[in-house]
Amino acid sequence: MNDAAAWRNRFMTLLDRLPTPTGLCLGDGVLVDANPAFAQLLGTTPMKLRARQVNDLLQPKDVRDYERLLSSLRTRRRRRGDVAVRWKTGTGTLTIQVLTDQSLTVLLLTLVPTPIESADVPDLTERELAVLRLTAAGHTSSQAAHELGLTADGVNYHLNRLLDRFRVPNRVALVARAYTLGILDTTTWPPR
Structure with missing residues (x-):
């Protein structure tokens, strides 16, 4: 060589x-x-x-x-x-x-x-926050839908909107970003 x-x-x-x-x-x-x-x-x-x-x-x-x-x-x-x-x-x-x-x-x-600054964090509706919390707790779309009184497609709709708004590729990154930005409290379980 x-x-x-x-x-x-x-x-x-x-x-x-x-x-x-x-x-x-x-x-x-x-x-x-x-x-x-x-x-x-x-x-x-x-x-x-x-x-x-x-x-x-x-x-x-x-x-x-x-x-x-x-x-x-x-x-x-x-x-x-x-x-x-x-x-x-x-x-x-x-x-x-x-x-x-x-x-x-x-x-x-x-x-x-380009990093997301805390000022760039979108305001979340109560429904989006509930979907985010259940996702962070490990619920599937079906489980979250049952708990929230939505369809699985409805939960996926909210998840896709959150992925786009937080500019992340998947649920794991979404949850990590939510914890990093302080949207989810790291000291409580299940996530709040």
Whole structure:
């Protein structure tokens, strides 16, 4: 194995261990690899991201700024730039850096999600709060529906609205976010 191949293997091992959501793509926007943190943020696995177009996964908030950044990266006027992006479950800043290795040029992508500030926490209705509490206590949709006098579809409706409003991909993340933001009390059980 030559030195370049050995360094590439070390880099890929390091990439998988980085806690920062990071990916590599070719100049045409096709993802070559992404670490688990990047995939988790997008609600999938690294293998399912390979060979996908970055533009299909992340949409720039301002298309003109994004096009200017890509143009300056292609012409090598800049080696790095930031762009505000959104994806299915969140928003954040995508940093794009040009990496050149002998005959190969790739783009290093670093995605930093915009944190939800306590001021950004939506006001919850009593029904949403009840659904959240029962979910945190481990109730299924059917069990919560029975207890609240709703249908399972009604509970799922409220859960999906909560997932969207808190910009999280699943129930576990929703409950964790609710505890983190102080919506649920960590000192009582069942959750209040």
